Amino acid sequence: MSDQRYNASICIQSLDPRHAEATEEWAARLGLAMGGEAEYALQLGDDGLQLVELGERAPGPVRVDFVEGxxxxxxxxxxxxxxxxxxxxxxxxxxxxxxxxxxxxxxxxxxxxxxxxxxxxxxxxxxxxxxxxxxxxxxxxxxxxxxxxxxxxxxxxxxxxxxxxxxxxxxxxxxxxxxxxxxxxxxxxxxxxxxxxxxxxxxxxxxxxxxxxxxxxxxxxxxxxxxxxxxxxxxxxxxxxxxxxxxxxxxxxxxxxxxxxx
The missing domain is CATH 3.40.50.150 (Vaccinia Virus protein VP39)
Structure with missing residues (x-):
């Protein structure tokens, strides 16, 4: 998805079927497509919401963690x-x-x-x-x-x-x-x-x-x-x-x- 608000293509992904409903809610809230070809992805999994660059040699995901690290x-x-x-x-x-x-x-x-x-x-x-x-x-x-x-x-x-x-x-x-x-x-x-x-x-x-x-x-x-x-x-x-x-x-x-x- 290429959103006019962003300078790069980004989609949203659920990392586990258990998070599918919450992922769809975030997709609607942010105006993002579910899955598909993109340069970046907002992902929802057991560790919470994270932003990740897709492709080879990309850095790891970024999330907000106030508890650890x-x-x-x-x-x-x-x-x-x-x-x-x-x-x-x-x-x-x-x-x-x-x-x-x-x-x-x-x-x-x-x-x-x-x-x-x-x-x-x-x-x-x-x-x-x-x-x-x-x-x-x-x-x-x-x-x-x-x-x-x-x-x-x-x-x-x-x-x-x-x-x-x-x-x-x-x-x-x-x-x-x-x-x-x-x-x-x-x-x-x-x-x-x-x-x-x-x-x-x-x-x-x-x-x-x-x-x-x-x-x-x-x-x-x-x-x-x-x-x-x-x-x-x-x-x-x-x-x-x-x-x-x-x-x-x-x-x-x-x-x-x-x-x-x-």
Whole structure:
């Protein structure tokens, strides 16, 4: 199938007859053909939903897994509230801000912040990535250790700019976190194998200035933008200050001081 929304042909496959009904539901939701000739496939099996490139020498599948692997290691040994991302969003003793991750991707940064106690709202506008994220969250809810963390992660459907401009929630996010795709550079949240898979479906965020503008209008306390260390700041308002690491940095746009709650 060659979907007009995508720059490559993609189909959806069930890896076991037991998942056929759920696969058909995903096919209808995403507008994908069941099986057939394609360059890529979204597959549903016992390990959940995964995206895979078809053909020889293709890398392995990519799925969202908050229970095992890299995320389990980071949850246990990642440095807690001393991590730079925690400092950037304002995590301090007695302060766990209410955060909107408006470019959620595979949810890794959001999961780190949720594991530290932050209430997270996530938006991912690319349908395939959002599907992988939704599936990963659903499976994680079945794990007794991880379930309390993902209970603090809520995924919204739609375009982040539109959702921020027409915010319907009772409370505005205290902090909005952005990690837009930077032209010609890998997104820091995605490793090389994943970028190879996602490149035909996820382009550069050319509307990053509009994304930042909408975030600044909505956030009550600060906006945080993750960037490659040597990349320019997003066009528009200049950040108030910067936290810089070895390969990436956080541009911080403060609006109001975060204070501890009783």
């Amino acid at each position: 890299a995320m389990a290691h980071r949850r246990q040994f990642g440095g807690g509230s001393g991590q730079m991302i925690a400092k950037a969003v304002g995590v301090q003793p007695g302060i766990r801000p209410r955060i909107l991750d408006a470019t959620a991707g595979l949810g890794r940064d959001a999961f780190v912040l949720a594991s530290l106690g932050c209430e997270m709202t996530l938006i991912e506008r690319q349908p395939l990535v959002a599907a992988l994220l939704a599936d990963g969250l659903q499976r994680a809810r079945c794990d007794p250790e991880v379930a309390p963390i993902v209970a603090r992660m809520r995924l919204l459907d739609g375009d982040a700019i539109e959702l921020m401009q027409r915010w319907q929630e009772p409370l505005a996010p205290q902090v909005i976190y952005l990690d837009p795709m930077f032209p010609h550079r890998d997104k820091s949240a995605l490793v090389k194998k994943e970028m190879r898979l996602f490149r035909p479906f996820v382009g550069d965020d050319t509307d990053a200035p509009a994304l930042l503008e909408a975030a600044l209008a909505l956030a009550s306390h600060r906006v945080v933008v993750k960037r490659p260390r040597k990349a320019p700041a997003i066009e528009g308002v200049r950040p108030g200050y910067v936290l810089e690491g070895k390969s990436s940095r956080y541009d911080i746009y403060p609006k109001k001081k975060l204070v501890a709650t009783d």
